[in-house]
Amino acid sequence: MPSALPQPVPSYNLVRFLRLQAQAAFPSHHGCADSARPVAMDTPPCRLHPRHSTVKRRFASLSASRASSGKPWGVSFYTSNAGSPSNTCVASPKSQETLKSWQERLWGSSAIKGGKPLKPSDLPGRDDAQPSTLSMFNSRRIQTAKAASEPRLRCTEVDEGGKVILVDGEFKKTELIAKFGLLPRDLRKIDSSNLPHILIRPSAILLNLLHLKVLIKHDRVLLFDVYGSKTSYPQSAFMYDLQGRLQQKPSAGSSGLPYEFRALEAVLTSVTSELEADFEAVREPVMRILSELEDDIDRDKLRILLILSKRVSTFEQKVKLVRDAIEELLEADDDLAAMYLTEKARGLSRGLDDHTEVEMLLESYNKLTDEIVQEAGNLVSGIRNTEEIVRAILDANRNALMLLDLKFSVGTLGLAMGTFLAGLYGMNLENFIENTQWGFGAITTSSAIFSLLVCWYGLVKLRKVQRIKMMSDERPHVSRGLSFREDGAFGLLDSRNRELLRRAHMQKGLAAKKRWPRIWWGRR
Structure with a gap:
């Protein structure tokens, strides 16, 4: 059967160039x-x-x-x-x-x-070469460039006894996939994804939780550190705690947790302690700024509250992702049964429902993360309530300023009406009032009285507008075909009892109307 790929044949320009050189x-x-x-x-x-x-x-x-x-x-x-x-x-x-x-x-x-004499255009170029020629001459160069540019991961490895046997060792992704039986998408979630993940594989447990990216086997623990990141205090504290847990030996009467569960507990402990520390770092300034806003509402304090509100919202979303990752693992019975790596290495198998130890371990840390989520939610609701109260107070102050402005406008209108009357008699026109002795007093008194009347009328109208009720006394007439919801006591009853209560009120009203004429005729 002939080969599907073409044989590598040099181009015509290359052959001509070599012949002239020879x-x-x-x-x-x-x-x-x-x-x-x-x-x-x-x-x-x-x-x-x-x-x-x-x-x-x-x-x-x-x-x-x-x-x-x-x-x-x-x-x-x-x-x-x-x-x-x-x-x-x-x-x-x-x-x-x-x-x-x-x-x-x-x-x-x-x-x-x-x-013919050789010209610069006679030299073989990349465009003239065939794909087979390119692959023939550049295959080794391309493979070398790929090997050089292949991303590497730094790992710290801990053995079965809790001793660090490798510090910042460099591994290629292909080496990790072949050595630990992983899939390429697993390493992609560790290398480029910031979402929390807990992946269960036949011979390993892969965790990507916040600052920790860990691979757990039945006798090894690998802590991944991506290039560009620095060793932080939480990672150092995790390594110290991990070595302490792995070096502990079970007592004579108890079997103790397997190797993989002790490493998993160290990871979850580090994650929850880091979440609690972050929450305390956010909660203290929020509570302080909320107490300060109760005494004085300032523009700078509101700006700080806005920044802290964004931080609390981000933290709440992060904790929810961690909680959801643990809950998703708890809902998968096959993954819980597959987490017993030590028994798998010894050739033992467990049923799908036989995972009490790991389920209790995950349930305890799920409860801790849920409590942190609830506290963060309460803090967010407190910030929202404070913002609404501040907004209502500012609206009330703005309304008070507008009301004061209206009062000044009404007073100015009253004075303008008084000066209007005075201006009428200030014209150079002859009238009989100028010759009387009571003319000046009468005009002045009438102008003042007219101004006061205008001011009183404006203030009364403003007072009526100022009174705003949540519910009006007069209920609008609604046709029988339209149903509506009553927010008063009638709304709490069903339709039958509501009708009975309404008839009772109507009878009381009719009895009160009949009583008034009897009282009036009796007095006469």
């Missing part, structure tokens, strides 16, 4: 003939030496002939098969000139077989 390096390739051909008298006779055709002897004879002639040289050596003697002939410059044709003398060696 002609320029060896211009007298036909200057020496067989040993039976007569040789010119001025050249030394060709000596026949029985030599074996090896590459070392060829280059030795070539270098010797080149050193003997200090001029441009031409060498033609003919070698027979292995084991047969070879003839070595050195030609002189005169023989080279006699062997050249008239075309070579005029235009050089490029005139042979209609050849």
Whole structure:
């Protein structure tokens, strides 16, 4: 069956380039003939030496002939098969000139077989090369570049006894996949994903929780550290706690937790303690700024509250992701049963429902994370309530300022109406009031009274507008076809009891109306 891939064939420009280079390096390739051909008298006779055709002897004879002639040289050596003697002939410059044709003398060696002088465009380029040629010449270079650019992971390895056997060791992803039986997507979640994950594999437990990226086996623990990150205090504290837990030996009466569960407990303890520390670091400034806002509402304090609100929201989302990762693992019985790596290494198997130890371990830490989520939620609700109260207070203050402005406007209107009357009598017009003695007092008193009346009327209207009720006393008429919800006492009863209560109120109202005429006629 013929191969589907094409055979690697050099391009035409490459073959032409190599041929011209060979002609320029060896211009007298036909200057020496067989040993039976007569040789010119001025050249030394060709000596026949029985030599074996090896590459070392060829280059030795070539270098010797080149050193003997200090001029441009031409060498033609003919070698027979292995084991047969070879003839070595050195030609002189005169023989080279006699062997050249008239075309070579005029235009050089490029005139042979209609050849043309070499141009820069004749050199083989990347576009002229075929894909098979590129793969033939660049395959090793591409493989080397891929190997050099392959991402590496730094790992700290802890053995079964709790001792660190490797610190910041560099591993390729392919090496980790082959050594620990992982999948490429597993390492991608560790290397590039910031979402919490707990993955269960047949021979390993892979955790990506906040600042820890850990691979747990039945006798090894690997702590991953991606390039660009620095060793932080939580990771150092985790390593100290992990070594302490792994070095503990179970007492004589109890079997103790397996190796993988002790490492898992160290990871969950470090994650929950880090969450608690972060929550305390956020809660203290929030409570302080909330207490300060109760005394004085300031613009700077509101800005600080906004920043802290964003931090608390981010923290709450982070804790929820950790809690969801643990809950997702608790809901998968097959994953819980597959976490007993030590028993798997010994050839033992567990049922899908036989995972009490690991379930209790995960339940305890799930409860801790849930409590942190609830406290963070309470803190967020406290911030939201404070923001709403502050907004209501600011709205009330703004309304009070607007009301004060309206009061000043009403007072200004009253004064304007008084001055309007005074302005009417300030015109240069003759009237009978100017000749009386009571004219000035009467006009002044009437202007003041008119101004006060205008002010009183405006303030009364403003007072009515200022009174805002949550519910109006008058209920709008609604047709029978439309249903509506009553927010009062009637809304708490069903339709039958509501109708009975309404009839009772109507009877009381009719009895009160009949009683008033009797009382009035009795008094008469």
